[in-house]
Amino acid sequence: MVHDLDVANLIYVDHMKHTEDMVSYTAGFSRIIYPLANRHHGVLRQNLVNIYDEKFYGELDILTVVDKNGIVVARARNSSSYGDSQADNDLIRHAMNGTTISSTVIITHEELLKENRSLADQAYMEFTPTPKAKPRPENHSTSGMAILVASPIYDMNGRFIGVLYGADLINRDYYIVDEIKNALYKDEIYGGRDVGTATIFQEDFRISTNVPTDTGERAITTRVSREVNEAVLEKGEYWKDRAFVVNSWYVTAYKPIKNINGDTIGILYVGILEQPYIDAGYRILIIYILFLFTGFVLSIFVSQYYAGAITSPINKLIKGTESIARGQFEKIEVGTNDETAKLANAFNEMAIDLQKTMGELVLKRNEIETIFKSISDVASALDKDNRIIFANSLANKIFGDDINGKFCYQVFEGKDKRCEDCPGIESLKSGEVVRVIHSRMDNNGKEYFFEITGSPLKDENDNVTGTLEIRRDVTEQKTLENQLRESYENLENAYKELQQMDEIKSELVANISHELRTPLTSVRGYTELMLDGTLGDITDMQEKSLIVVLRNIDRLTRLITNVLDLSKFESIEHEISSLQLERLIDDVITDFEKNAKDKNITIAKDVEANLTLEGDEDRLVQVFYNLLENAVKFTDEGGEISVKAYREDAYHLHIEVSDTGIGIAEDELDMVFKRFYQIDSSSTRKFGGTGLGLAICKKIIEWHNGTIWARSIQGKGSVFHILLPVKQPDSSSQIYK
Structure with missing residues (x-):
C-alpha cells in the first residue's frame, strides 16, 4: 500500500x-x-x-x-x-x-x-x-x-x-481520485465493488472520493476516524493499516497534504478491499483441509502423527497470503523441507515477481502518461501509415475526441493525401528527428504557422514502429521575426543616412575652417605689421587695441583648430606605439617652464620609474599639453603645479595633474568636459579659452579606453585624474582608424 x-x-x-x-x-x-x-x-x-x-x-x-x-x-x-x-x-x-x-x-x-x-x-x-x-x-x-x-x-x-x-x-471534482484508481487498479471488480479506491480529504472530511456508500453514491462529506486524524492531521505522519472505510474493510494508507508553509490541510488516501485476499486464503485453506481429510481417511494414525507438522506451515502460508493481500510482500518461512516448503518457495517467487512487475508496469505507465500529458503542444503518436493511435488531451480538445484511427493529414491539415514534406514520413525513413514549418489559412483569411516535429518511435530491437508528432503554434514567433527583420532594415537604412550626414558634416567643418583660417592669417599679418611699425607709427591707444585684436585672432584660431580636431577625430588614423610616459611628461613640462617662471609658479614632477603604455603619442601629448596649459593659466603667481604618475594595478596607469589655482565649483565638475562649456563669463574674459580643450582631452582618453575626471575645491585648486590601460585591445595592429 x-x-x-x-x-x-x-x-x-x-x-x-x-x-x-x-x-x-x-x-x-x-x-x-x-x-x-x-x-x-x-x-x-x-x-x-x-x-x-x-x-x-x-x-x-x-x-x-x-x-x-x-x-x-x-x-x-x-x-x-x-x-x-x-x-x-x-x-x-x-x-x-x-x-x-x-x-x-x-x-x-x-x-x-x-x-x-x-x-x-x-x-x-x-x-x-x-x-x-x-x-x-x-x-x-x-x-x-x-x-x-x-x-x-x-x-x-x-x-x-x-x-x-x-x-x-477539488471539492466534488473526482478527476484526480478516478485517475488514481484507474492507474493503480484499472476496473477490477470483486463482489460487485471496485477493488481499489482513492480519496482526498479537506481537513478530516472527504471532498473527493470513489469509495461508495450503501446506495452506490460517492461517500463525500463523511469523515476520517479519530486514530487517522490524530496520526496524519495532528502529527503529520503516514498511516497504514486495515481499516473499516464507510461500509467495508480495506487495507489502507494515508499521507498528509500540506500547503506551501508546511501546514497539514488535508489527506491523500488509497485502499483496496481486504475480502478478495481473505477469500483466496480461505480457498487455499480449503484445499489443504481436503488434502488433510483425505489423508486422515487413509490413515488416521499417519494424520495424527503429521498433523502438527502440516498445520503449522499451512498457518504460515495463510498469514503470508494475508500479508500479500495487504500489499506487504514479505518472505514466507515454513521451517520444513517438504512439499509445503516448495509451495512456500513458489509463493515467495510469485510475490517477488508480482511486486517487481507491478512496480515496473505502474511506474512505466505513469511516466509515459505524465510525460505525454505534460506536453503543452498538440502531440500525437502515429503508426507507419500515419494513422493516429494516441493523442494528448490538448489534441483531443482542439480536434475532437474521435481522432484516433484517422490519418494525421486529414485531422491536422484538412487534406485527403499525405503532405509532401511530412516530418512523420521523413522520420520513419531516416530514423531521426525532423522539423518543418507548415502554414495554414483560417476561414477569415488569417495565416497561421506551425512548427511540426517528427520523432521516431522504436521497439526493443531499435526498429522504427511509428512516430511521435508534436505541433507547436509559432504564428506569434514568425510575426515577431518579420517585424524584427523589417526593423533591422529600417535601422540599417537610418544608419547609412547618418553616415552620409556625418561625412557631409565633417567636410563642411573642414571647408569652413579652411575658409576662416585664410582671412585670419591675412588679418594677423597686417596686425603684426602695424604693431612693429612697418606700416607707420601708431599711438599707444592704437597699440593696445591692436594687441586685443591679435589676442582674439589667436583665440579664434585655437577655436577653429579645436573644432576641426573634434570633427575629424574619429576619421583620422591613430598610430599606436609603445611609449615612455616619463619622457612625454618631461617634454610637455619643458614647453611650459618659461610661462610658469614668468608667473613664479613651481612645477613639481613625481613619476614612477619605467612606466610604459601603448597609445597615440601626438594625442596623449595634446592631453598633457591642455591640462598643463589650463593649470598655468588658472594658477595665480607664486602657486604650485604637480604632475604625478604611478601604476594603479597590473593593467592601468594613473596620472594626476594638480594645481593651486582658482578651482572649480562641485556642481560644475562634470560639465567642464562638455564642448564649449566654460565656468563663467568672468573667467572667459580674464583667462581666455574656447571651452573645447577638456572636451578634446576626454575624447582622446576615452578613445584609448581610459577615463578622465576632476576633483576640486573652489579657491584652493583642482586635480585632474587620468586612468589609462597599459595595453590597447588588438595591439598587434599598429594603426587604428
Whole structure:
C-alpha cells in the first residue's frame, strides 16, 4: 500500500504540475500582457473571459489577473468583481518576486464568492455523521481546497507587471481520485465493488472520493476516524493499516497534504478491499483441509502423527497470503523441507515477481502518461501509415475526441493525401528527428504557422514502429521575426543616412575652417605689421587695441583648430606605439617652464620609474599639453603645479595633474568636459579659452579606453585624474582608424 500511495501522490503532483504549466504558459499571452501593461483593464477582462472559454473551461475553476501591487484587475469567472487586494496571499507574493509557484491551498467562502458563486456552492459541505470520527463543533464547511498556481507576468521589455493565478477546486471534482484508481487498479471488480479506491480529504472530511456508500453514491462529506486524524492531521505522519472505510474493510494508507508553509490541510488516501485476499486464503485453506481429510481417511494414525507438522506451515502460508493481500510482500518461512516448503518457495517467487512487475508496469505507465500529458503542444503518436493511435488531451480538445484511427493529414491539415514534406514520413525513413514549418489559412483569411516535429518511435530491437508528432503554434514567433527583420532594415537604412550626414558634416567643418583660417592669417599679418611699425607709427591707444585684436585672432584660431580636431577625430588614423610616459611628461613640462617662471609658479614632477603604455603619442601629448596649459593659466603667481604618475594595478596607469589655482565649483565638475562649456563669463574674459580643450582631452582618453575626471575645491585648486590601460585591445595592429 505504501507503493500505491507513492504512485497516487505522483499522480496528484503531476496534476499540479500540469495546472502550473497551463497557468505559466497563459501568463505569456499577448492578450493579457498588452492590456495589463497599458492599463486597458476593460479589454483585459474581456480577453481573460475569452481565453478561459476557449482553453480552460472545464479544466480550471479560477483564472484571475492581479497588477504588480497585488490588486485584482480581472476575473475570468466573475468579470464584475475586481479591485480587491490579493497581496497577502503567500503564493501570489512569491509570484510577485518573479517565481512561478504551485501548492494546495484552502480558499475561504468569501474568496470563492468573489471568483464565482457556483464555486462557493460546490465547496459547501454538510458533514455526514461518521462513527469513530473525532468530534468537532461545526457540522458543515464553507471553505474549499484547491490546487492553486501563481505565475508572474512580464511585459515585452522583461519588466514585471502583474501575476496570473489559476486554481482547480477539488471539492466534488473526482478527476484526480478516478485517475488514481484507474492507474493503480484499472476496473477490477470483486463482489460487485471496485477493488481499489482513492480519496482526498479537506481537513478530516472527504471532498473527493470513489469509495461508495450503501446506495452506490460517492461517500463525500463523511469523515476520517479519530486514530487517522490524530496520526496524519495532528502529527503529520503516514498511516497504514486495515481499516473499516464507510461500509467495508480495506487495507489502507494515508499521507498528509500540506500547503506551501508546511501546514497539514488535508489527506491523500488509497485502499483496496481486504475480502478478495481473505477469500483466496480461505480457498487455499480449503484445499489443504481436503488434502488433510483425505489423508486422515487413509490413515488416521499417519494424520495424527503429521498433523502438527502440516498445520503449522499451512498457518504460515495463510498469514503470508494475508500479508500479500495487504500489499506487504514479505518472505514466507515454513521451517520444513517438504512439499509445503516448495509451495512456500513458489509463493515467495510469485510475490517477488508480482511486486517487481507491478512496480515496473505502474511506474512505466505513469511516466509515459505524465510525460505525454505534460506536453503543452498538440502531440500525437502515429503508426507507419500515419494513422493516429494516441493523442494528448490538448489534441483531443482542439480536434475532437474521435481522432484516433484517422490519418494525421486529414485531422491536422484538412487534406485527403499525405503532405509532401511530412516530418512523420521523413522520420520513419531516416530514423531521426525532423522539423518543418507548415502554414495554414483560417476561414477569415488569417495565416497561421506551425512548427511540426517528427520523432521516431522504436521497439526493443531499435526498429522504427511509428512516430511521435508534436505541433507547436509559432504564428506569434514568425510575426515577431518579420517585424524584427523589417526593423533591422529600417535601422540599417537610418544608419547609412547618418553616415552620409556625418561625412557631409565633417567636410563642411573642414571647408569652413579652411575658409576662416585664410582671412585670419591675412588679418594677423597686417596686425603684426602695424604693431612693429612697418606700416607707420601708431599711438599707444592704437597699440593696445591692436594687441586685443591679435589676442582674439589667436583665440579664434585655437577655436577653429579645436573644432576641426573634434570633427575629424574619429576619421583620422591613430598610430599606436609603445611609449615612455616619463619622457612625454618631461617634454610637455619643458614647453611650459618659461610661462610658469614668468608667473613664479613651481612645477613639481613625481613619476614612477619605467612606466610604459601603448597609445597615440601626438594625442596623449595634446592631453598633457591642455591640462598643463589650463593649470598655468588658472594658477595665480607664486602657486604650485604637480604632475604625478604611478601604476594603479597590473593593467592601468594613473596620472594626476594638480594645481593651486582658482578651482572649480562641485556642481560644475562634470560639465567642464562638455564642448564649449566654460565656468563663467568672468573667467572667459580674464583667462581666455574656447571651452573645447577638456572636451578634446576626454575624447582622446576615452578613445584609448581610459577615463578622465576632476576633483576640486573652489579657491584652493583642482586635480585632474587620468586612468589609462597599459595595453590597447588588438595591439598587434599598429594603426587604428
